[in-house]
Amino acid sequence: MADRLGTYRRKRDASRTPEPVPGEGPLPRGDGDTFVVQEHHARRLHWDFRLEREGVLVSWALPKGLPDDPRTNHLAVHTEDHPLEYASFAGEIPKGEYGGGRVTIWDRGTYETAKWTDREVKVVLHGSRVSGRYVLFPTHGKNWMIHRMDPPVDPEAVPMPERVDPVRPERRERLPRRAGAYGFEFAWGGRRLVVYSDRGTTRAQDGDGRSTKAPSGLGEALSAHRVVLDGELAGVDGGETYMVFDLLYLDGRPLLDEPYRRRRELLDGLELAGPRWQTAPCFDNGEAVRAAARAQGLPGVVAKRLDAPYRQGRADWRLIPVPEP
Known part of the structure; x- marks a missing residue:
């Protein structure tokens, strides 16, 4: 035998x-x-x-x-x-x-x-x-x-979108008056990158919708998840790091209509922390973020309404530059 x-x-x-x-x-x-x-x-x-x-x-x-x-x-x-x-x-x-x-x-x-x-x-x-x-x-x-051979595991699941048009930040000179209605992130001054990851296989597009390379190893870190991420490739700690600040699709569920607050909760749940990618921090104090951005040499602050959906292709976020010294 x-x-x-x-x-x-x-x-x-x-x-x-x-x-x-x-x-x-x-x-x-x-x-x-x-x-x-x-x-x-x-x-x-x-x-x-x-x-x-x-x-x-x-x-x-x-x-x-x-x-x-x-x-x-x-x-x-x-x-x-x-x-x-x-x-x-x-x-x-x-x-x-x-x-x-x-x-x-x-x-x-x-x-x-x-x-x-x-x-x-x-x-x-x-x-x-x-x-x-x-x-x-x-x-x-x-x-x-x-x-x-059986029906779908999740009958309500929808396919991953082929393309997402990123939300654009609109320049403003001042922080929003209703600060409690916003979340505040650093403006990293990097290159926009939307990443599509389907069970370890990744593809990416730049801010203008052109195909580009996804960060090496990110798909493996996401493992069996199917996600669409939005973020920036920025210079952090001497190297280029993908700072992820939004989650637009997760395992059969489109999130574009979900409020920013909920999208951030789900993004934090992915616990993205790798050698060249991480979840960008979000804060509730815009003045403190702007002061920290200035101290770190970053260009400014991005303010995002906590209750807002992801409005593709629109100037829906506020970019507040760091004041000149």
Whole structure:
């Protein structure tokens, strides 16, 4: 009988990786109903989907995770069988080793087999984050597709917008009189950048709507989220940092009509803090922000109404420059 784990063992050195690397011998017998989805921050972020069958975990790598809508199929690259012990593995595979990077368990549960052939695998998943009927089918070589057979996980979800026209700041000489109705941010003096991130895959546009490069690593940090961010690329601490100051779409929900106060709450919930990106701070004291901006050599303050929606393409924010010394 062929060694189901031979390819797996040849790709790994048990003395250099924390992954389970069982020796040769009879395969263990489990219940035959375990599935696991592991978030794998390797050279490229992806999700590993594994189904227990005949003593191993039959495995596929999903660049965009499991689809949550039957109208969209996702690529599933068939990989080598993994040992059953891998269903509980989470840890850091050392850089330079096969699959080097961080592995976490995204979901785990049981499944039922509806059909299993070389041309079609139909299963019913019972997990804490994903459940329902799915089918996998090969398309070319190791490339398969995975399709959700049940209705959408979120029937009210809407697609991510293809383009957002950024709100423009309008220059004013004075801070607003009704200061309590506004939030105040630093004007960074950088380049406007709108970022679209769909489960780790990112694209970006500049303030004029032209395609440009998204900050490296940001999509991976956002992981399975689907978001549209608005911000500036600014010089901070000796390097270029993406200062994110607005959230326009989150996981199937457009936020353009939500008030700025709510958009900021949801943005803060993403906890964006990376080597070259972070959530820009917001304050309720415009005078203090302007004084701090002057001390730091920043060009000014941006005032935004807390109850205002995101009015695309309009001059709806107030830019108050720092007074000349």
